[in-house]
Amino acid sequence: MSAPTFHLPTDTTRPIILVGPGTGIAPFRAFWQHRNTQLREGQKLxxxxxxxxxxxxxxxxxxxxxxxxxRIGILDRNFLALSREPNTSKVCT
Incomplete structure (x- = not known):
């Protein structure tokens, strides 16, 4: 399957919200790895x-x-929602 419009914006200073509700985190991993490279190249993110x-x-x-x-500032926030965690209410942390 092709998704030609699913990519990081060309303006590296634009804020990004990644939503992986249980599936599909691999493309987001590629995004934060790409941003890591951009940071090492001195780009403002x-x-x-x-x-x-x-x-x-x-x-x-x-x-x-x-x-x-x-820790290095690629992700500013990481929200984790657990749907089956024992003895835990279903809230985002």
Whole structure:
């Protein structure tokens, strides 16, 4: 399947909101990796927020990598929604 209009904006300062409600986080991973390269090249970047949903904290894909992206400033916020976490209400953290 092709998605020619699904890409980062050419203006790197534009803010971006990524929404992965349980599937499809891989394209967003490519986006934050691309932004990481842009940052290393000295480009100014807009804010990037990620909203990601999965069943449990153990199925939180790329958790360590997302934490690294938060630490270096590629991701500004990372919201995690868990739909099946035992003893946890269904809220976004």
């Amino acid at each position: 807009g804010k990037m927020w990620l909203f990601f949903g999965c069943r449990t904290s153990e199925t939180d894909l790329y958790k360590d990598e997302k934490e690294d992206m938060l």
